[in-house]
Structures are given as structure tokens and as C-alpha cells.
Amino acid sequence: MTTIVRARGLTKTYPGVTALAGIDLDIPEGRVGLVGANGAGKTTLFRLLLGLARPTSGTVEVNGIDVAQDPIGVRTNIGYMPEHECLPLDQTAADVVSTFGELGGLPVRAARQRASEVLDLVGLDEARFRPVGGYSTGMRQRTKLAQAIVADPKLVLLDEPTAGLDPSGREEMLALVARLGGFGIAVVLATHLLDDVAEVCDHVVMLDGGRLVTDAPTTTLLQRTGTVTVDVGPAAAATLAAALAGRGLTAMLDEHGATVEVTVTGDGDLDWVRDVVAEMGLPLYRLTNRLTSLDDVFVHRGPEQR
């Protein structure tokens, strides 16, 4: 797979703070999640990718172009959606997106036409002719996404695109992000919400305190844990856990006490679980392999790795 961002020894320090500490990165095309807590270095990395900040040391390339050598060339093919409010409030979304299309190098007519198309795409049709100042958070986020993709960039940097959205708005935004890959636009999605990354990204980069924690495909991180989750209803969960332990299995309640998590070493253990549930006459609602979550990956890293 083509590498769209390559960093080597990338370091950025501010007085008294090391925002990025010599990270090496190879971000492939596709949808990449950039995960980290506040202050992990996500926004600093974006600023370095856009050429808006100079690295203290190290190099970074975007689309094969060295950002330090040709920041304008890099920015010609990047769309950027900041986390913070950044829209001119007294202008309509149609004017805002069209203007940013022109700023991205599109001719006037093409910019207006594409503004119309991408505003349709993000679900702002009639509302596009109203001033942005009267928009809800969700509509503003959609407008921000529209201006990021209006010039048809090769790469789009999305900084916390679901911030402040209600559940349905979040789902719609993630659905849009998921579709961008199909349009031939590589996506780097910065967020501290691991669920967002697990839902739409096929590669994960984790930062913590300016250091690289993980740079790997999402599928290699979300692997089987050797534990199955047994759901027989919350009322019977404790009884089942005790019964399974009596048969020599390692079984314990989950953190909510609603399901039983059983360590299995082979198919024979699964048969035991099935038989015990049947003997006790319990309803078996669910028996699933438990996968690691991104939270597990992030939280359970040893201090030497973090």
C-alpha cells in the first residue's frame, strides 16, 4: 500500500514542552486513526504536516513531498478540518465552501459547482444559503468537512470531527468519513475517541506524550484475546460464573456484572460452557469471542512502551 505520510525522527519542542519526540511514521493511504489523549501531539503533527510549524529536527513527507522544502506544494493537495470553530459566521455555507475551493486553487466556476456538490454530499442542501452563524454544531461540522474536501485533496486531515455531536450526528459524520476512502481521498482522523477509530479506520497511529505508542493496521490490534463472553442475562451471571469455576474453568463477571468472561484454551472448553448453561436451564443469549479494544491496547501498554 502506498505511503502517504512518512516521518523520520520527527521532533517538535516548545519552551519547556516536547510536543513530538523523534517519531518515525509510515502512514498508508486509506483511513488512518491518529489517537491520543489531549496533549499527545496530534494537533502538532497536523501543523507539521501542513507546513504551519517547522520541526525542531527530523523530516516529514506528504505525498512524497518534503514539507520543509515545498510546503505550498504539500498544501495544494491537503484538506484540513480543524477541531475548533473556524468558519466565518456571517457568510453562507455556499460562499464559505466556494471561497475555500478557490483558495485551494480551483477556478471560480469550478469552485462554486464543487461547493454545491460537496454540500449536497454532506447533507446541507437548502441550508447552504443561510449564514453559518445560525447553524447547529452538526451543520457546522458538516460545513467544515465540506470545505476540507471541496478542492478534491489527496489527503484530508480531520481533527476531532465528531466533537460536540449528538449520537446520530456522530454516526452520520463517521459514515461520511468512512466514505471518503472510496472517493480516493486518504484520511487521517485525529481523535481521543477510540470507538470512532475502531469504527471507520483501517490503520491506527497512537501517540502518548509526544511518543509513538502504536503504528499498525487496526485488524492486527483487534485480535482474539482467548476469552469468550457468555451472556445469560444479568440475574444468572453470578451463578453461572460459580458453576463454570466449579468445572475448573477460569470464569469471572465483567465489570458491570452482566456477563461472564471465560478463559478458553480450545473447542473443548466451549463445549463445557454450552453444557453447563444447558444443565442449569439458562437462556444463552450470546456466546462470542472477546476482541481486544483499542482501549486495551492503549491502557495496557507498559510504561516502557508509553
Added chain:
Amino acid sequence: MSRTEQVGAVYDRGYRPYDGPRGGRRAATAALYRTSLRRAIGLRRPWRQKVAPAALLAVAVIPAVVNVGIGYLTRDTPAEGFQFITYREYVGVSSALLLFVALVAPDIVCPDRRQRVLPLIFARPLVGRDYALAKVGAIFTCVFAFSVLPQAVLYVGKMLVSRGALDYFRANTAVIWQVPVAAALLSLFYAVLGVAVASLTGRRIVAGASMLGVTLVSSTVSAILIHADNGGRVVQGNHPAALLNILALPLRVRDLVFLGRIGEDSPLSGVAGGGILAAAGFTAVVAACIAVILYRYRSVET
């Protein structure tokens, strides 16, 4: 129900990649210039935003119309040739220009900082210098147009009411270059001063008041110093403190363009090297403003 839910579904109208021509830094700067110019003259904005430029144009043209009217009414009379206002005096004579810049410069500059649009702009293929050029260029264009258009009305009008249009043209050839040059210098001065002051704050009202304050305070201080030094007597000219009047500096330079020296009606007249001092003061103010603008719009943090 939230408004997000009301606007609801994401429509699948597809996505078409763009494979047409694509400009670079120059195109981005031109786009920002066009956007700023549209905003300055109120295009695609509510009618309230169109009042200032329309009023300015009206106010600026009135002296020209009056002058042409006087020229027409005094034809073939002893008062023929009376000039209500000369071409030189007409450059920068209207304080409406200053008011316009104090209104418009903050309007096209301050919201970008206050509403945090700058990071989005600088994520496009342009740099801080381009941003500054686009904003200064937009104000320059407005002030220049509003300075030159009334002069064109005056010139054409007087040519038409004169005894011989061709004779009038021959007798007034010099103003064809003097007016644009003087208006360009005046427009440059106002544009860089307006953008520099507006770049220092995100609040339009503060920027506008500061712009007026800087010019009015400097002219007041200059007047007080001249008055005090003359023992309270009103004396015309011959005082270097007139250089402190920032508002009048472009008028001194205008005199240099039209007359090659400081005008007799200037408080700087009679001062040795007054013309050079005025040009130096003008250049210093413009250079300082440009330095402030470039500093405030550094697009890259080091």
C-alpha cells in the same frame, strides 16, 4: 430534537473527483483578494453592508458634480474659470475616505482572527505575505477607485462644459498621470495603515476606533505643538511639527506629485527640506505598517 436531526439524512449524490486546472499560490492570493474586495464593497452581503461604500462614493462625487455645475453656470460670465476645488485638492480631501477605511479594514481583517479562520486560510497554498497582500490590495483598490472615479467625473464634466474640449484636454494633460499617482500613494498609505491597525485586534470596533484615534491624535498633537510654538498665534506654515500629523502625510506627498514641492497652504511650507522630510515620513509610516502586518501574519511558527 436537535437541529442536526432536523436537517437529517446524508444524501448520496455521489462524489466526482476534480481533474481540471488547478492554480497555486498566485491563484489562492487572487481568490482571497476577490473575496476581500467583495466583502469591502458589500457584494453578497446584507444591504446594511452596502451603505458605507455607496455613501462614500456619493460623498466623494459631490464636489465633482458641484464643480462641474459651477463651471456650466458660470460659462460666458465674469466668474468663468472659477474652481470650487482643484484636482490636487480633490485627492484625499474627503475625510469620508478615512472613515471608510476605518470601517472596512477592520471588517475584512478582524473576523478572520476573531473567528479563527486564519488557520484554515493558512492551510491552503498561500503564506502570510500573500494574505497581507490580498487584504491590503482589496482596501487599496477601494480607496483608489473612490479617489479616481470622482476625479474622472470632474475631468470629463469640465471638459464637456469648457469652450473647447480638446483645448481643455491639452491644458490639463498632466493631471492624467498626477491624479492616479497621487491617489495610488494615498490609497497605499490608508490601506497599510488600516490593515496594520486592524491586524492588532480581533475586535472590529476597537480596530476602527484605533484607526481614527491614531490619525486624529497625531493631527491634534501636531496642531498643539505648532500653536504653542507660535505663542498661540495662528501662523500659516513653516513648522516641522506638521510632520507629526499622520493624517496629512499623504497630502504632503500629493503636493510633491502635483507641484514638485510642499503646497503654500500646508503647515509644512517654508520648512527647509520639507518635501524630503514629508516623503521620508510617508515612507517610514508605510514601512512600519508593512512590518507590523507581516509580523502579525506569520503563517509559520518556528
